[in-house]
Amino acid sequence: MTETFARPRFGMPPEPKNRINPGQRLVGVIDYVAASHARAVAFLALCGLLFTLSGFFTIPPIDRDEARFAQATKQMVESGDFVDIRFQGEVRYKKPVGIYWLQASVVEAASALGLPRAEVRIWLYRVPSMLGAIGAVLMTYWTALAFVTRRGAVLAGLILCSSILLGVEARLAKTDAVLLLTVIAAMGAMARVYLAWQRGEDSARGSWTTPAIFWTALAGGILLKGPLILMFVGLTIVTLAICDRSLVWLWRLRPLWGALWMLALVLPWFIAIFQRAGESFFADSVGGDMLSKITSAKESHGAPPGVYFLLFWVTFWPGAPLAAMAAPAVWRARREPGAQYLLAWLLPSWIVFELVMTKLPHYVLPLYPAIAILLVGAFERRVLSRGWLTRGAAWWFAIPAAVLTIAVVGAVWLTRQPAFLAWPFVAVSMIFGLLAWRLYDDIRSEHAMLNAVVSSLFLSVAVYGIVVPSLTPLFPSVEIARALRNVVCVGPKAAAAGYQEPSLVFMTGTSTLLTDGSGAADFLGQGSCRFALVEARTERAFAARAEAIGLRYDVATRIDGYNFSQGRAISVAIFRSEGTQ
Incomplete structure (x- = not known):
């Protein structure tokens, strides 16, 4: 039987005597935590927290998807209706x-514990994403154990944990980090069954635990994002069937009982929403959202094939340079069972995403764990490329340098401040990135990779913890909501014209009326303690209608900012009525 891909054929070569480099202590840490599963799990969970906490509480609601998800959850909590969305x-x-x-359960728990204004604290809505990201790192470790040593599994978890794309999704109150967790769980369970079959192990000895994980993960993925998880699993199965000319191993997943269990988990809500909305839910979710993205670019997110390949070198940093160096060895090992499974997980779905018209960076995130494990497999065998691809190690230094430039220019442009507080963290990130670059060779590749991981950690602190929260002009909804909270009347109501981002509704209240300039003037004249939030481009229509109805008003304050969803500067005046003539 062919040996499972990534089992090392020999141990790691010893370091030359009397040769010390900055990666040795980091390697010592990995040696220590890889000595037991408990240490490995605790270490990866701690790393997950370190990589996600910076900026988690301080970054305001991000338009548009995060704010839409959070507002829909907020309305569930307000109404008590947990079926309709x-x-x-x-x-x-x-x-x-x-x-x-998931988000509602966190908000409800925080409210029950006495946290004031829990429903408008965006970080509560992000908790499931943070836990999903940490769980995905741990599940990558668990999945990797089927392919590599425990030490390699720790490294695979670290590579995913430090990736830029996971860091972004862990801080957004959306589906993708939690979906990643379910996909890895399903693919990891299926990998164990497939590799056991390849090794000729008796299926009678199999337990129900692995099938239970698989089918429960499928149910969770369906409840999160519909049939997308079935695409990852289905394309992998089809590819393996073509390669092996057999699907007999699938029976080890107990498909009959498993499918019944999955349906028992997902059908109650689908039946409830069908009774509430009829066919409109399936028409909007499957037809309007999923299938339409295949043939057309939704919400201006269209791009040609190859975009995900280009984005990969940034979104998978710092693992991307090593992925390039490992690619030749991975391709040579493609017929080995482990490599075959991981490539079946990766390539078909990647091709599908490249071909669909609508493209967003996070779509390919569920494929990154397969890349991390493939990378570590080549890593352990010491078969990384020694040719021109090794020049890509310079990318470990280039990304922090580029981020420093972009952060300083962006901060000066938006706030007239160069974000000095972030400079020391970016400087340390650049130093570790430089060390990773200069240390890289076949013997010290692990040292280099660990230095790159530390570089990513300091970079995340600088960007998410300092730079992004300081860019207050990018978050005008926060300033508008703060201004409304400071008014002297009780229960202020608002109407917005011109600036109508979901974050504004989330911050100012579900009852906020989204209208035009004329509608804002009519709203303002209908009672006391009302405010019109009018963007400069709609002020003329507001003033004309106010004059027509005899409305007297004054400007409570004016807030200038930048609407990055539309890519333009805005100026929002908060008008308050003084009555009618």
């Missing part, structure tokens, strides 16, 4: 209910 008065049937239930 709405954004203000409109149904929001693009995704199933899973993420809303």
Whole structure:
């Protein structure tokens, strides 16, 4: 039987005597934590926290997807209706209910514990994403144990943990980090069954634990994002069937009982939403959201094939340079069972994503664990490329240097401040990136990779913890909500014209009216303690209507900012009525 890919054929070569480099202590840490599963799990969980906590509490709501998800959850909590999904008065049937239930449970728990104004604290809605990201790192470790040594599994978890794309998704109150967790769990369970069959192990000795993980993960993925998880699993199965000309191993997943268990978990809500909304949910989620993205670019997110390949070198940093160096060895090992399984997980779905018209960076995130494990497999065998691809090690230094430039220029442009507080962290990130670059060779590749991971950690602190929260002009909704909280009347109501981002509704209240300039003037004249939030481009229509109805008003304050969703500067005046003539 062919040996499973990535089992090392020989141990790691010893370091030359009397040769000390900055990666040796980091390697010592890996030696220590890889000595037991408990240490490995605790270490990766701690790393997950370190990589996600910076900026987690301080970055305001991000438009538009995060704010839409959070507002829909907020309305569930306010109404007590945990079946229907709405954004203000409109149904929001693009995704199933899973993420809303998770977010609502966190908000409800925080409220029960006495946290004031829990419903407008965006970080509470991000908790499921953070836990999903940490769980995905741990599940990558668990999955990798089927392919590599425990030490390699720790490294695979670290590589995913430090990736830029996971860091972004862990801080957004959306589905993708939690979906990643379910995909890895399903693929890891299926990998164990497949590799056991390849090794000729008796299926009678198999337990129900692995099938239970597989089918429960499928149910969770369906409740989070519909049938997308079935695409990852289905394409992998089809590819393996073509390669092996057999699917007999699938029976080890107990498909009959497993499918019944999965349906028992997902059908209750689907039946409830069908009774509530009829066929409109399936038309909006499957037809309007998923299938339409294949043939057309939704919300201006169209791009040609190859974009994900280009984005990979940034979004998978710092693992990307080593992925390039490992690619030749991985391809040579493609017929080995382990490599074959991981490539079946990776390549078909990647090709599909490259071909669909609508493209967003996070779509390929569930494929990154397969890359991390493949990378570590080549890593352990010491078969990384020694040719021109090794020049890619310079990328470990180039990314922090580029981020420093972009952060300083962006901060000066938006706030007239160069974000000095972030400079020391970016400088340390650049130093570790430089060390990773200069240390890299076949013997010290692990030292280099660990230095790159530390570089990524300091970079995340600088960007998410310092730079992004300081860019206050990018988050005008926060300033508008703060201004409304400071008014002297009780229960202020607002209407917005011109600036109508979901974050504004989340911050100012579900009852905020989204209208035009004329509608804002009419709203303002209908009672006391009302405010019109009018963007400069709609002020003329507001003033004309106010004059027509005899409305007297004054400007409570004016807030300038930048609407990055539309890519333009804005100026929002907060008008308050003084009555009518």
